[in-house]
Amino acid sequence: MKGLIGTAKELTKQTLESQRQSFCNSKPYSFLSDKSPKSAKSLSPIPTVTLEKNHANLQYQTLEQVSEVGVFLLVAEMEIEFNRIHKREKADRQAQRPYFGKRADHNLVRRRKIKQKEEDIVVCECKFDFSKADLACGDRCLNVLTSTECTPGYCPCGSYCKNQRFQKSEYAKTKLFKTEGRGWGLLADQNIKAGQFIIEYCGEVISSDEAKERSQTYEAQGLRDAYIISLNASYFIDATKKGSLARFINHSCQPNCETRKWTVLGETRVGIFATQDISIGTELAYDYNFEWYGGVNVRCLCGAPNCSIFLGAKSQGFQEHNHVWEDGDDRYTVDEFPLYDSAEDEPSDKLNKVTDSAIQETSITVKTEYAGLNNDSFGYKYKTCFSGMVGGGAVGNFKCEADGEKEGGQHPVVASGLRSNNAFGDFNNGSGTGSTKRPAKRSPNRKQKLSSRKQINGKRVAQLFASKKVQDELIKCEEVRSEATAKLDSVYDEIRPAIEERERDSLDSLPTSVAEKWIEASCSKLRADLDLYFTVVKNVVCPPPITTEPNPSGPGDTENAVDCTKN
Numbered sequence: 001m002k003g004l005i006g007t008a009k010e011l012t013k014q015t016l017e018s019q020r021q022s023f024c025n026s027k028p029y030s031f032l033s034d035k036s037p038k039s040a041k042s043l044s045p046i047p048t049v050t051l052e053k054n055h056a057n058l059q060y061q062t063l064e065q066v067s068e069v070g071v072f073l074l075v076a077e078m079e080i081e082f083n084r085i086h087k088r089e090k091a092d093r094q095a096q097r098p099y100f101g102k103r104a105d106h107n108l109v110r111r112r113k114i115k116q117k118e119e120d121i122v123v124c125e126c127k128f129d130f131s132k133a134d135l136a137c138g139d140r141c142l143n144v145l146t147s148t149e150c151t152p153g154y155c156p157c158g159s160y161c162k163n164q165r166f167q168k169s170e171y172a173k174t175k176l177f178k179t180e181g182r183g184w185g186l187l188a189d190q191n192i193k194a195g196q197f198i199i200e201y202c203g204e205v206i207s208s209d210e211a212k213e214r215s216q217t218y219e220a221q222g223l224r225d226a227y228i229i230s231l232n233a234s235y236f237i238d239a240t241k242k243g244s245l246a247r248f249i250n251h252s253c254q255p256n257c258e259t260r261k262w263t264v265l266g267e268t269r270v271g272i273f274a275t276q277d278i279s280i281g282t283e284l285a286y287d288y289n290f291e292w293y294g295g296v297n298v299r300c301l302c303g304a305p306n307c308s309i310f311l312g313a314k315s316q317g318f319q320e321h322n323h324v325w326e327d328g329d330d331r332y333t334v335d336e337f338p339l340y341d342s343a344e345d346e347p348s349d350k351l352n353k354v355t356d357s358a359i360q361e362t363s364i365t366v367k368t369e370y371a372g373l374n375n376d377s378f379g380y381k382y383k384t385c386f387s388g389m390v391g392g393g394a395v396g397n398f399k400c401e402a403d404g405e406k407e408g409g410q411h412p413v414v415a416s417g418l419r420s421n422n423a424f425g426d427f428n429n430g431s432g433t434g435s436t437k438r439p440a441k442r443s444p445n446r447k448q449k450l451s452s453r454k455q456i457n458g459k460r461v462a463q464l465f466a467s468k469k470v471q472d473e474l475i476k477c478e479e480v481r482s483e484a485t486a487k488l489d490s491v492y493d494e495i496r497p498a499i500e501e502r503e504r505d506s507l508d509s510l511p512t513s514v515a516e517k518w519i520e521a522s523c524s525k526l527r528a529d530l531d532l533y534f535t536v537v538k539n540v541v542c543p544p545p546i547t548t549e550p551n552p553s554g555p556g557d558t559e560n561a562v563d564c565t566k567n
């Protein structure tokens, strides 16, 4: 093998056996011991980089010494499974609703405190009239007209001033409720009048750089909902971990609310206001005016007749990424790209062929040459198979809303870690500069996937060996494997309702008990696969001494070659 160990050692059964031992005891494989798999909960997160390194090494050894049988693919699969569970669990833990006490208002907000200078205080010209105390600083108040709250101690209406709603947290009564497919939502718990201030959008006020960083982190952590909205060109409000109930208000393409910016004691704050009369029990929603910066396309479930189908579908990033272009836009002309011949890139096929021929030839050349599959190329291919699973999706360029946005304008929500309604679909990052494929979040068709893979049938392979002992060994392996397959299938049928229920709710994680069951069955199946493949390879590489024992089950040569891949 090019650029590889170069010192192909004589293989003995002993070295292979010890190889297998260390292989199975290496970290990702440790659960393949005879003990029942550890609970998903008790597993510590897998350091991916180390694993990749390990795998690269193991892969070497596997290729060099055992020639091939896709053992490393099994390792890959196991790691995928584990990473998936870890990621889910982690995301679930982190996605737990933060505590929102009654005082969950701007007191929680970490904002740059600006001491308002006296000369900056705008005093309105309202004349206070005791007989109309209710109208103090009403619609005609100059401050109200400029979306500025009056400053206590400076307003002519004194304590009767009605224009301090943010400061006094004069929120409408609202109630949290569970929506169908859109997570939590907020509904009116009283009748609300058009124009009424409903609630402040509170959160941590952060710079645009920090917003970008956080949004990438949240994405990588698997958080599905976006809570960062822009305040102005330089600042964003992040309600992911701290905020008010406003963070639960969902998007609608036909909203009954909108966001508005107000100046309060010299600072800009964002409030949710009713755009129409809203009766008690109605869900509150505003148009997120979502700026899509990458990540998954989230199907909009607002149900409005004019629904734009995806959140952020109107934003430039989304349209460019999804190739919604005007006539004459030649940015995506295919002519420019070199042609890609997929036939050149099918290592697994190549490996399959090698495997088949290796088995049929019974004597094997350990130093098999895999043209082009040197260390780097394999490392790369291997990584490709994983990167989507373990790597966080990058968030594309981050744009800031231009300053001087008109009052009442909407505040784009940063699309980080979006809930995927397309629960199992592939998702791409949308940086616009090429798309890194991310794998399906989870695979409901696992059963299908497992069974659709071309598999070696142990009983058929057994016929190719002259030794009765080997045949028995292989038949035993095949039986164990069939049992494991049947068990996996039945577990799948058992947990299917739970998966489907999650799917219906657009939830991305499974209860630990269900996941554990699935892992346990998957582990057994993969262990059985490994044992079978290993036994085949072991006996091909180190055939037992030829004896004169008769072979009742068939010829030991390849004359009547059996297609080992048929079940």
Ligand SMILES: C[S@@+](CC[C@H](N)C(=O)[O-])C[C@H]1O[C@@H](n2cnc3c(N)ncnc32)[C@H](O)[C@@H]1O
Pocket (backbone or CB within 6 Å): 181, 182, 183, 184, 185, 224, 225, 226, 227, 247, 248, 249, 250, 251, 252, 298, 299, 300, 301, 302, 417, 418, 419, 420, 421
């Ligand atoms: C600010 S949060 C709203 C609260 C969120 N539903 C929750 O459970 O925490 C925004 C996220 O809610 C989901 N969401 C909001 N409106 C939606 C809609 N119309 N359709 C689908 N998902 C929506 C999206 O995942 C979005 O990123």
